[in-house]
Amino acid sequence: MAPGETSSLQLPSFLHGTYRSIQQKTRMEGLRCAEQYKKDGVFSAPSQMLEVRLDDVVLTQGVADFQHERPVWRLYMVSDVMSALWEALDSQNSIVVRDAYEAFFRGTAWGALYFALEQMGPVSAPRTAQRLQAVLRFWEPLQSVRYLFKTLGTELSLEDLMKASSGWAMDAWCPVGEASVRSRLEVAAERMARATRDECIEAIFRQLPQALAHAGKLKHRQILADPAYQRERLATLDSRFFERVSAARTGDLIWLLVNWDHELGLQ
Known part of the structure; x- marks a missing residue:
């Protein structure tokens, strides 16, 4: 003490x-x-x-x-x-x-x-x-x-x-x-x-299944659940968006998934 x-x-x-x-x-x-x-x-x-x-x-x-x-x-x-x-x-x-x-x-x-x-x-x-x-x-x-x-x-x-x-x-x-x-x-x-960007990505990757389970209605859930798609999208996040989710908090990852789902709907 x-x-x-x-x-x-x-x-x-x-x-x-x-x-x-x-x-x-x-x-x-x-x-x-x-x-x-x-x-x-x-x-x-x-x-x-x-x-x-x-x-x-x-x-x-x-x-x-x-x-x-x-x-x-x-x-x-x-x-x-x-x-x-x-x-x-x-x-x-x-x-x-x-x-x-x-x-x-x-x-x-x-x-x-x-x-x-x-x-x-x-x-x-x-x-x-x-x-x-x-x-x-x-x-x-x-x-x-x-x-x-x-x-x-x-x-x-x-x-x-x-x-x-x-x-x-x-x-x-x-x-x-x-x-x-x-x-x-x-x-x-x-x-x-002391986490690097790659270490943050690994932490996020571990928590994405939990975020998916609580994300509610997603139109492209099967694509969003694909580990290859997740890694590709995480790797391309700009610094501002990456900082927002770098702690791997579930609520922030749900926000990320909703954004990805919206973008998929525009394609």
Whole structure:
């Protein structure tokens, strides 16, 4: 454990309370961040942090939040902070501001987990590696509590949470499944961080069957499932499109397959 790091998890006070109260507090936090960014071009830590009790549950996705009057931790509402920030900085490039906000708060346990789970993107393999490595740095405090992800009432450990949200990364970049979730994430992040284009293509190739299985209606599914066709198309992607799918995230690969399917329909 790094010097000064505790084994308990601390979250900003603006993420605890009823849904309505958090809406108000996160908007105020977004405006605070905007004022500082306008003045100094940087961000600073929230003014008040609270320790999460061992019997508390942290909600990480809005789809599992049906009791809005219940005072709980709502990590997913960091998105409200960012919305207020963008609104207040409407003259700024939203992508630049988003990236700056993420870069700063990825250095906190709560920020690291939020950006790893939210998977704002599309993003490159190196950016995904940064997100996973940030979670790994705060593994001990993040492991001290339980989480709700996308299923109501199902409390998850950190290991189960990361498997549910980032299992695709482990499957694509560390397909050997006998090791622990933490170990596989470490290997996956390390490989993503230094991956060549060819290594990214191999990771994408491993995940394309999973993407095909979840892609819904495709008019040319048989052609898209052909490994030779897949390799040919991956090899010809320009740098901008390739960066978008280089992490091999399932959702980004579905987007790629839909684009290929549309192009086949135009031929």
